[in-house]
Amino acid sequence: MNKNITEFFFPRHCPICDRVLGRDEEICDDCKTIPRPVPPPHCKKCGKHVSEPGSDYCYDCLRTPRAFDRGFSLYEYVSIHDSISLFKNLGRPDYGEYYGKMMGRTFYGELTSLEADALIPIPLSEKRFRERGYNQSAILANEISQITKIPVYEDFLLRAHPTKVQKHLSRSERQNNMKKAFHIPQNDVKLKTVILVDDIYTTGSTVGAAAAALKGVGINRVYFITLATGRGY
Numbered sequence: 001m002n003k004n005i006t007e008f009f010f011p012r013h014c015p016i017c018d019r020v021l022g023r024d025e026e027i028c029d030d031c032k033t034i035p036r037p038v039p040p041p042h043c044k045k046c047g048k049h050v051s052e053p054g055s056d057y058c059y060d061c062l063r064t065p066r067a068f069d070r071g072f073s074l075y076e077y078v079s080i081h082d083s084i085s086l087f088k089n090l091g092r093p094d095y096g097e098y099y100g101k102m103m104g105r106t107f108y109g110e111l112t113s114l115e116a117d118a119l120i121p122i123p124l125s126e127k128r129f130r131e132r133g134y135n136q137s138a139i140l141a142n143e144i145s146q147i148t149k150i151p152v153y154e155d156f157l158l159r160a161h162p163t164k165v166q167k168h169l170s171r172s173e174r175q176n177n178m179k180k181a182f183h184i185p186q187n188d189v190k191l192k193t194v195i196l197v198d199d200i201y202t203t204g205s206t207v208g209a210a211a212a213a214l215k216g217v218g219i220n221r222v223y224f225i226t227l228a229t230g231r232g233y
């Protein structure tokens, strides 16, 4: 369909206030400054803000071995809490268009310099995918791919077991819950370097478990990018 016609029938909405946007508008001027980028300095491992003076790593990364090599995160979760909730749980996949683009544009240099073979979205369980009708991380990955030209491998990494909802669990329960959460049918394509894509980075248990599974099938380097970082919500 012609782009103008598509916009006429399905106008784009601001991901923050949901106002209908004009042509070529991606977010409204008033809302532009609401998504707050993670302030520097950033942890050299996970990309979170480091509050300890003089440290290269955040409190968690100094104490927790990480299966991933390095990660990047765009916004502070608190600044776009409601929008993310609509995006991932309440049927607004269209918000991911803006967010994925911003992830790709902001980290273009970092992502392309990794020479990655693939962007791999964190998968949902089949049950949750059926409930939602889309995987929000795959939407972000596809937008990032359009900008960086790194291909998306959507069915490479799968959920192994239905996992409990993470936010109701303690930290150690989360880690146990995640340990066997992923399954890789086969690494036939011989990927060597990959970038995981997820919506929110909290304790790192999800991307950590996915990275461990990917390294288990011979992938050498696993990076990640997330839309937002939070404090363990």
Ligand SMILES: [Zn+2]
Pocket: 014, 015, 016, 017, 018, 019, 027, 028, 030, 031
């Ligand atoms: Zn707005």
Ligand SMILES: [Zn+2]
Pocket: 043, 044, 045, 046, 047, 048, 057, 058, 059, 060, 061, 062
């Ligand atoms: Zn860190």
